[in-house]
């Protein structure tokens with residue numbers, strides 16, 4: 167015999183009931199079919215009961231809706247004449263429940279008995295309708311067989327009596343035997359229920375009593391998934407689970423199966439198979455007691471519970487005193503309060519428990535009453551409740567004695583700024599559960615899921631600021647490289663937000679990158695940096711990265727807040743790293759403390775790796791003695807391009823048009839850009855330095871820098887063309903060249919012109935190239951040389967892209 171249970175979603179409409187019919191009719195074995203109420207009906211009935219209790223007559227409308235729903239299903243399932251007969255019988259059932267609701271409405275009071283009759287009514291109707299589908303099918307009223315008794319004020323199955331009654335009718339079973347789930351009866355033959363979700367339990371009890379070969383739970387998902395698919399879209403189906411694993415997962419909120427279901431079938435070693443009514447071909451999840459090889463997945467699934475509170479009782483007087491925990495749990499049990507998780511510090515100074523938020527006020531009162539004497543003596547001095555909490559549990563039998571699981575778990579939480587309030591790990595090491603704020607639940611689940619199930623596949627959530635030349639190139643790279651990164655590096659880049667100075671567009675699910683700039687301008691809302699930043703923080707997505715491709719001061723000011731919210735920052739903007747030392751240092755330490763990245767490789771030398779190698783030297787214990795460099799692609803382009811036919815003013819304009827220079831070339835010509843770069847390098851080399859500590863000789867005389875506008879400057883600078891060319895020619899005749907360089911030596915930085923001959927490593931520095939010579943304890947005789955394109959949107963975007971990828975390499 168097989169026992170098949172169909173849940174509310176499986177019997178939620180005539181279409182799905184026809185699927186159920188097909189599944190049942192395809193079976194060869196004798197069957198017990200346990201059905202739930204039509205999806206949503208139990209909730210509606212409970213709603214009607216609550217309204218009736220408050221004396222609100224819309225309770226009758228709610229009941230009419232329920233009736234209508236069933237009438238429609240009957241009408242769609244059966245030919246007219248048969249439908250009439252079924253409706254007639256259904257009417258009689260509805261009359262019964264309607265009378266009870268009327269009673270509740272009149273008295274404005276509900277008894278436990280009436281509540282049970284009303285809430286279990288859905289199963290009575292659905293089982294009747296479904297039993298009519300099968301030729302020769304037979305309906306058994308579960309309340310005649312499933313017996314309960316009150317234990318600690320809770321209806322609990324009386325297994326002895328239940329088994330006896332079920333076995334009495336074993337001979338009366340036919341091929342297809344339909345039983346309503348959820349409903350039961352007590353000793354006085356009053357209707358009771360097995361608790362919300364209890365139809366699974368009904369099926370398990372019957373399967374165990376009749377020694378069924380399998381218990382099949384038919385639902386609307388392919389099986390037990392690695393996490394709740396409504397929260398984690400990338401959750402996938404688990405092939406096999408042990409009874410204990412399934413028990414733990416369901417206890418901690420995986421709705422697929424009602425936790426008590428497992429025990430009766432476990433005792434008889436009856437396997438449970440979770441199947442999808444809407445996709446019967448899918449293999450499903452098999453739950454049995456077969457041990458899986460140790461090398462297999464250590465963690466099987468993650469589950470979570472929300473709407474819970476953390477109650478903590480604390481006091482010096484609790485240390486070493488026996489019976490505190492016992493009294494705490496007894497006080498909860500007396501009022502039927504379910505304790506979901508327990509955590510006690512080994513100092514015994516505090517005990518925390520997790521309970522449903524709905525009962526948290528009641529729980530505090532109970533604890534205060536229980537420990538009244540200790541509170542008066544100050545032995546217990548704090549009873550606190552944190553509301554809006556959630557529990558996340560990771561489950562897997564093979565994590566037993568495997569080191570590093572909790573390290574990996576909590577490390578991933580910490581890096582993403584998810585604060586953990588309490589932790590519980592049973593000595594059986596089957597489960598590690600921990601308490602977080604409910605607002606962090608989604609992020610926490612995603613992070614754990616990624617760490618344990620998709621560690622070969624990381625999602626980076628990007629928020630792009632700036633759509634100028636570099637920003638545009640970056641988007642192009644993201645678009646072109648995404649597939650390759652996914653396939654070869656198991657890295658998924660998701661652009662979750664984009665803004666320029668005019669428009670912004672955000673979507674935590676990800677934006678379509680192809681054509682994103684057009685979409686932004688056409689559909690984006692008005693840009694607002696504060697709103698943008700706030701949303702990035704509120705989305706609270708794991709692995710969030712804000713990418714700044716601007717040269718804007720205001721944007722550099724949001725970094726600190728972002729890093730504090732565990733959001734990594736990748737920037738091509740030099741302002742933050744070259745402003746006050748203190749704020750630069752604060753950004754770096756915040757990133758370090760929060761376990762996120764603050765990367766700005768493109769601040770010096772565009773795409774050239776300069777900061778990275780410098781960091782590596784410093785980290786390996788080397789000491790930087792001297793840096794000599796040409797760090798301005800623009801200025802190097804200018805000195806290389808000016809000749810007797812091409813005057814300085816013309817080349818300045820050309821450099822601007824080619825996108826080498828800063829939008830205002832005076833930032834380059836004043837030497838400011840180079841000052842910023844050598845300052846950043848000096849800081850990265852370990853020197854505490856400010857811009858004002860650097861001696862600078864501008865590229866063109868100061869008087870031109872003082873021009874009121876860029877336009878004036880472009881006009882005025884023409885008069886300097888002659889002097890500049892003169893200097894160039896003189897040097898050329900002497901076999902020399904002019905370079906605009908930067909130097910750091912003995913803790914002192916300078917920026918200005920240098921005249922070099924053909925033996926100097928800077929002599930052949932072409933076009934807009936950059937070069938840096940690093941002299942250190944290890945590179946004394948022959949400095950380390952880094953040379954190549956040092957300007958241009960393409961190489962800068964490539965550098966930014968490389969930094970983004972670095973965030974994934976934790």
Ligand SMILES: Nc1ncnc2c1ncn2[C@@H]1O[C@H](COP(=O)(O)OP(=O)(O)O)[C@@H](O)[C@H]1O
Pocket residue numbers: 172173174175176202363384385386387389390391392393394395396419420421422423467468469
């Ligand atoms: N780990 C999980 N695996 C599969 N489903 C889950 C998990 N956690 C939560 N669920 C949810 O449980 C639902 C199935 O339970 P339920 O709604 O009670 O079904 P039924 O109506 O068949 O009894 C799924 O649709 C899914 O949204």
Ligand SMILES: N[C@@H](CC(=O)OP(=O)(O)O)C(=O)O
Pocket residue numbers: 172173174175202203205208209288347348361362363364365366
């Ligand atoms: N109808 C009951 C019993 C049940 O188990 O339903 P489902 O199988 O749809 O979870 C409830 O909603 O609690």
